[in-house]
Amino acid sequence: MARFCKSMCPRYQAAVDIVGKRWTGMILYALMSGPLRFNELTERLEVVSDRMVSERLKELESEGIVERRVQPEPPVRVEYRLTEKGLALSSVIEAIGKWAELWIQLDPAVLAAHSE
């Protein structure tokens, strides 16, 4: 198992470091239903600032999880979509979401702090 860990633990850690960043799960979840323009994305993620969404998208692009696609014919349209690597994350996001819904009880103070 130690040998297994030597190869798997850093990979596992890299994966949770990606999906564990604040708002990243929500951005991926929003994109799971299809490509979105920046404004469409920020509308859906109302509670998240534009700057934060933009920052997260850049990170996800650099990880090869999200692709920024410019459609050059007018009107120019910029879309964000999940790559194959990003689509494959759906099962992770869904598993975490399902478990969290069933097993995580938050006290009202935490909920209030999070929605600030």
Added chain:
Amino acid sequence: MARFCKSMCPRYQAAVDIVGKRWTGMILYALMSGPLRFNELTERLEVVSDRMVSERLKELESEGIVERRVQPEPPVRVEYRLTEKGLALSSVIEAIGKWAELWIQLDPAVLAAHSE
């Protein structure tokens, strides 16, 4: 979706904060195949210090994910096992592991730093 996030985002975040702590995934993975004594656990997790395993177990106990069970008849035997909440995490650990195995490529420097 913003309303959905208000309830789900903090829960999702709490979940990834648990499974994202260094070595936690590996400890849960080890316990997925059944209860283990402390020594059995540290043997399997060779690369992790006893102190770290002990710390993580305490955290997981306080989250209700791992149960420490003392069997009083001699010889006294202390076992760690996943609770129902912990067993339900299997799908999360497996989904992350599967995705990481397929999609995360690590350069040798990162692997070396991680095995220190």
